[in-house]
Amino acid sequence: MTALAQEQPALVPPVLKKHIGLYDTISQTVTMAYRALLRLRRTPEQWVDVLMMPFIFTFMFAFLFGGAIAGSVADYLPSLIPAIIVQSVVQASILTGTQLREDMDTGVFDRFRSLPIARVAPLAGPLVTDTIRYAVITSLTMLVGLLIGWRPGGGWGILAGALLVIVVTWAVSWIWALLGVTARTTGTVQGIATLIMMPMTFFSNAFVPTSTLPAWLRPIAEWNPLSHLITALRALTNDGVWGTDAWWTLLGAAIIVAIFAPLTTRAYMRRT
Template sequence: MTTIATTPITPGAARSLKNRVSTSETLSHTITMAYRGLLKIKRTPEQLFDVTLQPIIFTVMFTYIFGGAIAGDVQSYLPIIIPGILVQTVISTSIVTGVQLREDMDKGVFDRFRSLPIARIAPLSGALLADTVRYLIATTLTFVMGYLMGLRPEGGLGGVIGAALLVIVCAWSLSWIFAFFGVIARSASSVQGISMLILFPLTFLSNAFVPVDTMPGWLQWFVDINPVSYIVTAVRDLVNSGTIGADFGWSLVGSAVVVAVFAPLTVKAYMRRA
């Protein structure tokens, strides 16, 4: 006679249930979702066209078009333009976060995630963490192009690494804003349109490409308070002299404020819309 082993069932009232996840579990879930994002990039490498072609095209085009007019020659313009191109390229790349988020939500992918016993923020933070790979690629290519064109950073390798980390951190924090647009917008195209409408003036109306003192007085006032200008100045200080100034600190403080404000808003909007 065969004996069938049975597993005792614990009554619901006697079970230890919880509706919250710990910090370590949240981190684990975020890393898992980030790995999913990396797999998407691996299977559809054309997603990297913007971060591979844009740094090369913008660096070459802007340098040879504006170099002689602004700095007298290309070599003198490189220490000015490379940090500006770096900030402009990497920050623009963060728009993709919101666009892809909206596409995933339209396909119902995030509805499945919402039904899983995972941290609510994990699908969002994981996607944003995976996008740091895009920022790293854009940063590396910009510095490589600058080096090939003749840039020799006076700040040394330490200054270059510090500038790269600063730009990646700032871009990651700004991606929470575009992720918020990705949640509340109705289509991926509208996310891109709204994001570019905000980001385009901020990047070009800054000190990224031309000296501020060549601008009209009323425009100088806007450039001086533009957060992108703080990031560009901090990157230039690190790359060209290896120094950390007040702009570096303000850039990090601004990034922390953006995350503190938009991360809860994005998660709340995501849970409501999902």
């Protein structure tokens, strides 16, 4: 027995990577994005708000407030359509946090945590897939605007503006992802996110000129990050101009990702 045991080769435990490289991280993120895409296909009810919001908000604001604010619906549309796009897409980004909370409650993220994959991949993958919803909302809102008389003159700026909104909203979704990881219930995520976004949307230059606001409220609206995004989108879609607001908006998006992506990943590992 002793001689036989000595002849058998010793078992060498597999060497596990302590760090995941950039290529593997991107590949694993794409895999998780594909998983989220399959989930969207198998749960079509998640598209209800995506398909309805552009029609409801555009018709409601255009025909209710167009005459009172701009004198006519046609004169209000160049200002309104970019605002509706930003409002609808940013509101849709809240779903990122609620879905993440639901996945964590079912235990699927515990399985992801046990796999030898990049820690950020299970979080970043669904966020990448969510950009499809943002693109659909943006396209539908523009289509509705064209049907009721919006005639943008931005040319290439229309596409640049759409990409700007999608990139910025993807960055904002990291905030809701952090909330989804740290909150206890899906309802908490939805309630807190809505409580934040509703005032930010209406205390901005989205639907009325900031010059009409009270003196104490005007600086708040002018410094509102959504005001800069809406102003940048108006300049791009209507005039094809990439202005200062667009650069500031991109810088803000980069700062959000730099801060909230590591915080979300750390909170996810600690929570699970």
